[in-house]
Amino acid sequence: xxxxxxxxxxxxxxxxxxxxxxxxxxxxxxxxxxxxxxxxxxxxxxxxxxxxxxxxxxxxxxxxxxxxxxxxxxxxxxxxxxxxxxxxxxxxxxxxxxxxxxxxxxxxxxxxxxxxxxxxxxxxxxxxxxxxxxxxxxxxxxxxxxxxxxxxxxxxxxxxxxxxxxxxxxxxxxxxxxxxxxxxxxxxxxxxxxxxxxxxxxxxxxxxxxxxxxxxxxxxxxxxxxxxxxxxxxxxxxxxxxxxxxxxxxxxxxxxxxxxxxxxxxxxxxxxxxxxxxxxxxxxxxxxxxxxxxxxxxxxx
Amino acid sequence: xxxxxxxxxxxxxxxxxxxxxxxxxxxxxxxxxxxxxxxxxxxxxxxxxxxxxxxxxxxxxxxxxxxxxxxxxxxxxxxxxxxxxxxxxxxxxxxxxxxxxxxxxxxxxxxxxxxxxxxxxxxxxxxxxxxxxxxxxxxxxxxxxxxxxxxxxxxxxxxxxxxxxxxxxxxxxxxxxxxxxxxxxxxxxxxxxxxxxxxxxxxxxxxxxxxxxxxxxxxxxxxxxxxxxxxxxxxxxxxxxxxxxxxxxxxxxxxxxxxxxxxxxxxxxxxxxxxxxxxxxxxxxxxxxxxxxxxxxxxxxxxxx
Numbered sequence: 325x326x327x328x329x330x331x332x333x334x335x336x337x338x339x340x341x342x343x344x345x346x347x348x349x350x351x352x353x354x355x356x357x358x359x360x361x362x363x364x365x366x367x368x369x370x371x372x373x374x375x376x377x378x379x380x381x382x383x384x385x386x387x388x389x390x391x392x393x394x395x396x397x398x399x400x401x402x403x404x405x406x407x408x409x410x411x412x413x414x415x416x417x418x419x420x421x422x423x424x425x426x427x428x429x430x431x432x433x434x435x436x437x438x439x440x441x442x443x444x445x446x447x448x449x450x451x452x453x454x455x456x457x458x459x460x461x462x463x464x465x466x467x468x469x470x471x472x473x474x475x476x477x478x479x480x481x482x483x484x485x486x487x488x489x490x491x492x493x494x495x496x497x498x499x500x501x502x503x504x505x506x507x508x509x510x511x512x513x514x515x516x517x518x519x520x521x522x523x524x525x526x527x528x529x530x531x532x533x534x535x536x537x538x539x540x541x542x543x544x545x546x547x548x549x550x551x552x553x554x555x556x557x558x559x560x561x562x563x564x565x566x567x568x569x570x571x572x573x574x575x576x577x578x579x580x581x582x583x584x585x586x587x588x589x590x591x592x593x594x595x596x597x598x599x600x601x602x603x604x605x606x607x608x609x610x611x612x613x614x615x616x617x618x619x620x621x622x623x624x625x
Numbered sequence: 626x627x628x629x630x631x632x633x634x635x636x637x638x639x640x641x642x643x644x645x646x647x648x649x650x651x652x653x654x655x656x657x658x659x660x661x662x663x664x665x666x667x668x669x670x671x672x673x674x675x676x677x678x679x680x681x682x683x684x685x686x687x688x689x690x691x692x693x694x695x696x697x698x699x700x701x702x703x704x705x706x707x708x709x710x711x712x713x714x715x716x717x718x719x720x721x722x723x724x725x726x727x728x729x730x731x732x733x734x735x736x737x738x739x740x741x742x743x744x745x746x747x748x749x750x751x752x753x754x755x756x757x758x759x760x761x762x763x764x765x766x767x768x769x770x771x772x773x774x775x776x777x778x779x780x781x782x783x784x785x786x787x788x789x790x791x792x793x794x795x796x797x798x799x800x801x802x803x804x805x806x807x808x809x810x811x812x813x814x815x816x817x818x819x820x821x822x823x824x825x826x827x828x829x830x831x832x833x834x835x836x837x838x839x840x841x842x843x844x845x846x847x848x849x850x851x852x853x854x855x856x857x858x859x860x861x862x863x864x865x866x867x868x869x870x871x872x873x874x875x876x877x878x879x880x881x882x883x884x885x886x887x888x889x890x891x892x893x894x895x896x897x898x899x900x901x902x903x904x905x906x907x908x909x910x911x912x913x914x915x916x917x918x919x920x921x922x923x924x925x926x927x928x929x930x
Contacts, residue, residue, distance in 0.1 A: 326698060378713060378752070380720060395930070441689055441716030448693040452701060453721045462728065570695075577696040 326451040326582025328613050329465050331570050333450045334584060336471035337524045338536045338562030340478045344517050345541030347353035350493050352409050356395065357418035360521045361439070361530045363394035368443055373431055378442045384526050387443055391518030394420055399510055437529065447528040447580045467527035474523050481516050489513060490551065532581035539588035540565065546592075546599045550611070565591060655778055658704035660715050661688060662904040663758045664734055664767070667913040668708060672770050672791045675782055679704075684906045688714050704729075706774060712743070713736035716754035730774065737770035738763060744826050756902070759828035761804060761918060765797040800915055801831075807922050808832040811929045818925065819860065819868040821879045824901040834925075839878050857885040862895055867896030867928035896928025 341357070348354045364387035371386025372378060394416050402414035430436060445453075445467065463469075482489065491499040492509045498507055517537075524533040544557035559589040569584025576583070597605050655676045659665040665680035671680070681697050682688055701707060708724050709715055711733025722928050725731045735743075735757055742763060744754040758764045772790040776783050791804075795876070807815065815832045818825060820919060823838035860868070860882070868883060870876040886893040905911025911920045 325701065378716070378753075441713075443717075445717055446693050447700045448695060449718065449721045451698065454724065456724065456727055460727065506761055573695040579692050579695050580695050582692075596927075 334566035341536035342558040363420040395514035712755035760831035895923035
């Protein structure tokens, strides 16, 4: 049962992150997950300074608010200051992280307080981190409910807003001319991203989330040129890597998150080499064929 | 996009009806899992041959940065009893344990210690320093909690556990006295300990040393340039001849302090490596709690004398 709980939780988060990742990659914002993982630090510190507790709920709330704030800042710098997205992301998260470090040094140096120990969860604990009712009924792993809720919200959001998200991703200028607000849908997408990442940080840890946002979508990107197909492949990769990763972790008795990310990396490497359209080897072969053709045809001409 | 999602959601719905299996009845040895090696040592000494003890965090592991493996989960699931330190030493893992207490025997050993003996943060009430094992008399109080828990699980071994606990308590009392004597051999003006991170506050309070950590308790609280300069001036002024590194914390920062003192013309050496958050390798003398404390005290006394 443990294996099932862990793989299912990982899969649900992987699908949420993967679907959002498809949009992020095409908007050149794939590293926003990594940015949020650092930027939440001041949120945690401020939440602690205000409430004086290090319980999960307060920490998640602080992290989520700062997460949304940081995505807003990124959007703001990108649009108002005309900064490239990568520079906007870089400036925002380093600044917020630094703010957090200073806050800790000044106010809370004697308290063990950082993302590692108060926010980031560990996927190995999913089966024992149970939701227990007041009368002692066990409802199953807490993270599984969080993962399922996150996925439902994300799928609903993408289904309802698919046309607008699609349009603002591929052709923002056209979207604007037909009256679709580019910045509104940007903010909505970023809000969904920060909600998803913070929920996932709490349940399965940070590295996994960052990798899930980028990896499966990047693999799918190499395999297809159609957006819908890309989303389907992403979901497929998310499921496969969660399951394979879990069994890799069993085999080496290692960190589950680490193993899943390793599998994603290996899958990406294979795709990078062998993808029919974008793969390095396939391109080489096409070039060789082309050269051969020219050589054999040359004497005739 | 739709099909895999439907399957996943369906799986969730099926799961909602499921409940974990009831914990199986165990016969023979009690299977105990602890987080740190220090707790494992207490349990081993009280339970002796009636328990098998596994510590999740091995030698040299920083509990603040510990990451569980797939095997750890299995070990936790199969354990009859889980002991952990508490006081937020285990971070989020501690929160999971707190909830698990309702359906399994999960005991924070720090629970047995009176609150007024714990070092509270001066600013934030209730955020205690978790490094309780450095004060031997304080750590001795955890024996009670461990013994009671074992008796509850194996009432028929009651006398055996109590005898073992009594023996261990005597050993701890002897050790406490020995440490006190050893520290007394350091000249009073030299009783100042500089360490990499703030793990030795209980040790300092119990045995009359002034303790200064370069780093705060959190691994993220990088100290500012001014703190560094202050510490260097402090060392030069008090003519301290040794600073200490720890087995589970990077020694980079403390080395910077040594260099800073040299530039001011005061020679300070690295007095040796202390066991702070983890014990030594199993099988070596430092692999037990008693051996670890002895090794630390020897290092400290030799360096500061």
